[in-house]
Amino acid sequence: MKPPSEKSAARRKSxxxxxxLQPHEIELADFFVRMAGILxxxxxxxxxxALLYVSSGPVDFDQIQGxxxxxxxxxxxxxxFLRDHEMILSVxxxxxxxxxxxxxxxxxxxLVALLRSQVLPALEQAxxxxxxxxxxxxxxxxxxxxxxxxxxxxxxxxxALELAPLLLPPPGA
Amino acid sequence: MKPPSEKSAARRKSxxxxxxLQPHEIELADFFVRMAGILxxxxxxxxxxALLYVSSGPVDFDQIQGxxxxxxxxxxxxxxFLRDHEMILSVxxxxxxxxxxxxxxxxxxxLVALLRSQVLPALEQAxxxxxxxxxxxxxxxxxxxxxxxxxxxxxxxxxALELAPLLLPPPGA
DNA sequence: GCCTAAGTTCAAAAATTATTGAAACATCAG
DNA sequence: CTGATGTTTCAATAATTTTTGAACTTAGGC
Numbered sequence: 432m433k434p435p436s437e438k439s440a441a442r443r444k445s446x447x448x449x450x451x452l453q454p455h456e457i458e459l460a461d462f463f464v465r466m467a468g469i470l471x472x473x474x475x476x477x478x479x480x481a482l483l484y485v486s487s488g489p490v491d492f493d494q495i496q497g498x499x500x501x502x503x504x505x506x507x508x509x510x511x512f513l514r515d516h517e518m519i520l521s522v523x524x525x526x527x528x529x530x531x532x533x534x535x536x537x538x539x540x541x542l543v544a545l546l547r548s549q550v551l552p553a554l555e556q557a558x559x560x561x562x563x564x565x566x567x568x569x570x571x572x573x574x575x576x577x578x579x580x581x582x583x584x585x586x587x588x589x590x591a592l593e594l595a596p597l598l599l600p601p602p603g604a
Numbered sequence: 605m606k607p608p609s610e611k612s613a614a615r616r617k618s619x620x621x622x623x624x625l626q627p628h629e630i631e632l633a634d635f636f637v638r639m640a641g642i643l644x645x646x647x648x649x650x651x652x653x654a655l656l657y658v659s660s661g662p663v664d665f666d667q668i669q670g671x672x673x674x675x676x677x678x679x680x681x682x683x684x685f686l687r688d689h690e691m692i693l694s695v696x697x698x699x700x701x702x703x704x705x706x707x708x709x710x711x712x713x714x715l716v717a718l719l720r721s722q723v724l725p726a727l728e729q730a731x732x733x734x735x736x737x738x739x740x741x742x743x744x745x746x747x748x749x750x751x752x753x754x755x756x757x758x759x760x761x762x763x764a765l766e767l768a769p770l771l772l773p774p775p776g777a
Numbered sequence: 778g779c780c781t782a783a784g785t786t787c788a789a790a791a792a793t794t795a796t797t798g799a800a801a802c803a804t805c806a807g
Numbered sequence: 808c809t810g811a812t813g814t815t816t817c818a819a820t821a822a823t824t825t826t827t828g829a830a831c832t833t834a835g836g837c
Binding site: 676 | 812813814815816817
Binding site for chain 4: 471473474475501502503504505508526527528
């Protein structure tokens with residue numbers, strides 16, 4: 432609520448005070464937050480991405496924390512998530528340990544990568560189980576309709592797994 | 605833990621005791637639960653769908669509750685969700701008020717509908733805001749790179765909105 | 778090689794979301 | 808009609824997820 436007195440704040444090592452998000456930035460953040468929500472990505476992560484997205488140059492850790500008004504921990508974890516999913520890039524300037532961040536050039540590619548990383552493991556892990564479920568149903572002489580459903584599910588799963596690598600090469604190719 | 609004594613259970617209006625899910629059913633449910641999780645659909649909803657999906661005929665309310673071991677409230681809400689997203693159909697048999705449920709023929713169509721229902725409203729609502737954000741940036745003479753990003757976002761949004769009705773006709777066409 | 782700025786980790790707290798169950802409601806078989 | 812059956816509602820609770828912040832680690836400037 433009450434900010435540290437102007438004087439002391441200004442004197443010591445110039446701990447800069449950051450502006451809260453402007454209305455237009457909030458609008459964009461809301462959009463990203465909503466979209467991210469569909470995929471279960473936390474609010475803070477979407478906000479960080481939005482901030483980088485509307486910002487003209489790379490943004491550093493403290494700016495992110497200050498402008499969004501969130502904790503260090505959240506910033507760190509959010510950046511980790513975005514890094515892991517190759518949605519942001521860091522720019523290092525010489526003579527400073529500080530990293531500055533900006534979005535990857537293609538948001539589209541980022542989204543695809545994000546989806547991949549969520550869906551693919553599920554498909555892969557499910558593969559043997561789904562086959563077993565189908566075999567099981569056939570052995571038990573289940574209704575043709577059920578067999579048909581389970582077959583289709585298996586076919587889908589296989590096709591998705593085949594197509595996946597074409598959609599975007601795995602993170603080391 | 606301890607079921608009601610066999611005798612009384614058997615006598616009165618035959619409140620049947622339902623079998624818990626079999627291993628092959630659990631396997632399928634796990635798959636659906638995982639996939640649903642990606643879209644933020646609750647576990648219980650995915651389980652209900654999975655049960656209908658592996659079952660030979662339509663399944664009624666009490667069977668769902670009994671076999672999944674969840675509350676009436678959850679069953680009701682889960683069915684509502686699935687109904688609202690046109691993922692299940694009810695079959696009514698004459699001489700009974702009871703509804704029995706089965707999955708809609710196409711899981712693919714169901715998934716598309718589900719996605720639509722989550723993504724479309726977000727896109728629609730965002731439309732004016734995104735345009736405003738772009739206009740704003742242009743007026744403020746923001747960096748070309750930022751303008752470019754925001755333009756692309758707007759174009760995407762518009763194209764997605766145009767394409768959407770083709771993907772699947774809105775729920776009354 | 779220190780020492781400090783920069784960032785990470787993670788247990789605890791807060792916030793959010795899902796589930797329960799009891800009461801209210803609706804419908805239709807009798 | 809009416810009573811019992813079948814379903815919905817929703818406030819309370821439980822479960823899960825996200826955020827915080829203080830202690831810890833790391834890296835690089837000096």
